[in-house]
């Protein structure tokens with residue numbers, strides 16, 4: 238999944254022949270999951286039509302301060318456009334536009350939007366080789382880079398003039414890779430390793446039966462997804478669940494029993510920066526697993542159980558650099574019990590879901606949590622989807638970690 242998923246990308250198109258490639262560029266951005274709006278300089282419409290770009294971006298395209306054709310001559314608010322964007326990409330960026338950008342000249346909507354934008358700005362120059370080499374162009378590049386704008390270098394090759402050299406706009410694929418790498422490098426969990434346990438465990442009674450629980454695994458999977466979107470490398474250790482995850486930053490390891498989960502967790506734990514125990518691990522497991530299917534005989538039947546090893550508590554004992562997060566599911570004295578769990582299991586944070594709250598718990602799509610940290614702070618959240626709860630949890634973790 239692309240780091241540009243759900244990001245708002247404003248594409249600024251200026252009057253260079255490479256503008257014809259922006260149709261493909263918009264398609265790639267949309268395919269990456271970005272929301273795209275396009276702003277064009279008036280002259281760029283000679284190279285590609287607004288209709289093409291508005292159809293592909295699924296949004297109206299603006300190029301003037303107001304739309305003359307519209308009945309009410311609607312004002313195109315450049316400030317709003319600039320504030321809407323998470324990223325502003327100017328491609329192709331001509332020598333003329335780059336020079337104006339670097340000098341604060343505002344004689345069209347695109348330039349006004351540039352001056353209003355607060356987000357990171359990328360520019361992909363496109364011009365003939367002598368223009369590319371000209372000292373004024375180099376000066377524009379340097380000035381813009383000093384402002385913090387990001388240069389996507391032009392490529393060498395055959396130019397529209399027939400000359401061969403530097404100045405050809407980077408290919409749309411290369412622009413996307415450049416943007417994704419830049420966005421990924423700024424993610425708050427970039428370079429961090431995270432271990433997450435999720436789902437139930439199944440404790441075998443005999444070859445066909447087990448003791449399990451109703452955990453769906455949704456919370457742990459939502460956490461893994463958010464962690465990966467924040468740039469972390471995630472090891473997701475999952476009990477039996479139908480949940481699916483597709484993210485190149487997530488390594489999923491399926492386990493069945495508490496004992497198996499314990500072993501796999503400890504294979505990875507020492508290397509991670511954050512560990513989150515979201516699994517509903519069985520507290521007891523049959524003392525013995527019958528080798529054959531147990532036959533129905535007596536009217537009543539009992540199974541001897543023994544305690545499983547507490548995975549979270551053992552991570553607490555071995556804790557070094559790890560920021561350790563546990564979950565607590567309580568039916569009564571929720572806060573007091575959660576606080577004692579935090580101390581007992583030596584965690585940095587406990588996520589409490591009280592079964593007394595409607596919509597909270599481990600089978601549904603929503604959850605209502607409170608967070609308690611080792612400083613005894615309590616933060617309470619309203620009922621939310623598990624995806625949003627996962628974002629809240631990472632927001633609280635990041636506040637408490639030196640990242």
Ligand code: CTP
Nearest residue numbers: 514515516518545546547548549563564565566
């Ligand atoms: N946990 C674990 N290994 C276990 C049992 C629990 O890692 N064998 C973790 C869970 O993943 C969760 C936390 O411990 O993060 C709390 O689980 P919970 O079932 O609420 O607590 P218990 O330790 O079982 O305590 P109690 O049954 O007394 O509530």
